Amino acid sequence: MKQKDFVFNLCLLIFLNLLVKPFWMLGxxxxxxxxxxxxxxGIYFSILNFTLLFNMVLxxxxxxxxxxxxARNNQLLDxxxxxxxxxxxxxxxxxxxxxxxVALLIGYRGIQLRLLFWIGxxxxxxxxxxxxxxxxxxxxxxxxxxxLSVTDKLLMILFCGLLLWGNITDEPFRIExxxxxxxxxxxxxxxxxxxxxxxxxxxxxxxxxxxxFVVIIKKxxxxxxxxxxxxxxxxxxxxxxxxxxPDGTGAVQSGVYASxxxxxxxxxxxxxxxxxxxxxLFSKMQKQRxxxxxxxxxxxxxxxxxxxxxxxxxxxxxxxxxxxxxPDIAASxxxxxxxxxxxxxxxxxxxxxxxxxTANGSMKVLNLIAVVGIVINVTVxxxxxxxxxxxxxAVASFCTQFVVSALQFLLAVRIIxxxxxxxxxxxxxxxxxxxxxxxxxxxxxxxxxxxxxxxISAFFALALGFATGLLRFEKMKAIYK
Numbered sequence: 229m230k231q232k233d234f235v236f237n238l239c240l241l242i243f244l245n246l247l248v249k250p251f252w253m254l255g256x257x258x259x260x261x262x263x264x265x266x267x268x269x270g271i272y273f274s275i276l277n278f279t280l281l282f283n284m285v286l287x288x289x290x291x292x293x294x295x296x297x298x299a300r301n302n303q304l305l306d307x308x309x310x311x312x313x314x315x316x317x318x319x320x321x322x323x324x325x326x327x328x329x330v331a332l333l334i335g336y337r338g339i340q341l342r343l344l345f346w347i348g349x350x351x352x353x354x355x356x357x358x359x360x361x362x363x364x365x366x367x368x369x370x371x372x373x374x375x376l377s378v379t380d381k382l383l384m385i386l387f388c389g390l391l392l393w394g395n396i397t398d399e400p401f402r403i404e405x406x407x408x409x410x411x412x413x414x415x416x417x418x419x420x421x422x423x424x425x426x427x428x429x430x431x432x433x434x435x436x437x438x439x440x441f442v443v444i445i446k447k448x449x450x451x452x453x454x455x456x457x458x459x460x461x462x463x464x465x466x467x468x469x470x471x472x473x474p475d476g477t478g479a480v481q482s483g484v485y486a487s488x489x490x491x492x493x494x495x496x497x498x499x500x501x502x503x504x505x506x507x508x509l510f511s512k513m514q515k516q517r518x519x520x521x522x523x524x525x526x527x528x529x530x531x532x533x534x535x536x537x538x539x540x541x542x543x544x545x546x547x548x549x550x551x552x553x554x555p556d557i558a559a560s561x562x563x564x565x566x567x568x569x570x571x572x573x574x575x576x577x578x579x580x581x582x583x584x585x586t587a588n589g590s591m592k593v594l595n596l597i598a599v600v601g602i603v604i605n606v607t608v609x610x611x612x613x614x615x616x617x618x619x620x621x622a623v624a625s626f627c628t629q630f631v632v633s634a635l636q637f638l639l640a641v642r643i644i645x646x647x648x649x650x651x652x653x654x655x656x657x658x659x660x661x662x663x664x665x666x667x668x669x670x671x672x673x674x675x676x677x678x679x680x681x682x683x684i685s686a687f688f689a690l691a692l693g694f695a696t697g698l699l700r701f702e703k704m705k706a707i708y709k
Contacts, residue, residue: 270483284456353414450591457598510587537689567622574633
């Protein structure tokens, strides 16, 4: 794939997701949070992150392994598809057994267990969908995968929008409705994705192949372990908040943390989209011994432009932004957001250099880095949650992401051989040196509504990206050739 094709597919993927996911996460998801209250949403958010901790059992690394493997050997799709489907069903059974056993052990009861079943089912469906989509992206069908990446969210916007604002029921919105809407949306999207894959593969029947299961799990275990470890240091904060603090306080603080985390996580989804394209692309390029440096340089420039701009603008305008979405808990949420938003920059770099190491098969070093991340995250949370509550978890999150990202960058440079001079350090430095003071003083200069201030600041950052060379007109023009 040429660099202009990479840029085109990336732009398409980001464009579709920008059309849908911000409204989903900042419209529907925020609407649900405000409708059910911080405490109820805090319980849901804590259980959601609890289920995500055990996604290793649900996936066993097979999605990333399959994506990398099929990208390098397209002919294996026909051979492996039927056995993979049976394997995913078996892993789903094991997953449910594990999450319910641990949930009972740590004291989940009543409504927590009921929510756990449906949220666990949604995690299974989401993992199955990601597996099916991994075949589509591995075949480099990025346009099709781009559409599928937003289909479930479009359906969720439709279903939840009707329940929230459609006046079709007299009952107050319940958190269970939100979970059930997700279930239906995933099922519909899975059917569509399977239809596309089955047109490319010749699946006659499902095959029970125990030796194949064992071989695939053994090969996938390093990918499973890194997924589990990363989920631990990325998702365990809200679980520790809800469990460590007294009843009531823990749920509320988890809800406050969720409000700030959701905004940051929405932005991180843009960076995640890079990895969706980069993993199969890097895998194929490395197998064919092509130079990955041009793609790394382009991705580094785009991710720096995006993440630094978002962090600077949202830090300066954090109070009106939080007040816009969470008027009931704005005071508490602003302090958490002020700390956690800086994690967007290292998270963005992780989606570049972590993906590069994954495509290279450097799973041992990725797992060691993830262990370091867990130690830092849990230690800082244990120290700060009793004193700072949700703010303590925000500090732990940033510290963890910074260290993990730095280690992945250093090891990618060493293992892959990325020349340090190939990255646009000077352009990035000039970009930040101009952007920070310009945005910092913009509230005093721009005497317009805060929404217009945000829009003007974003366009200024974009123009500055072109002026400093982080964005280049020739690359944009190449998309249309």
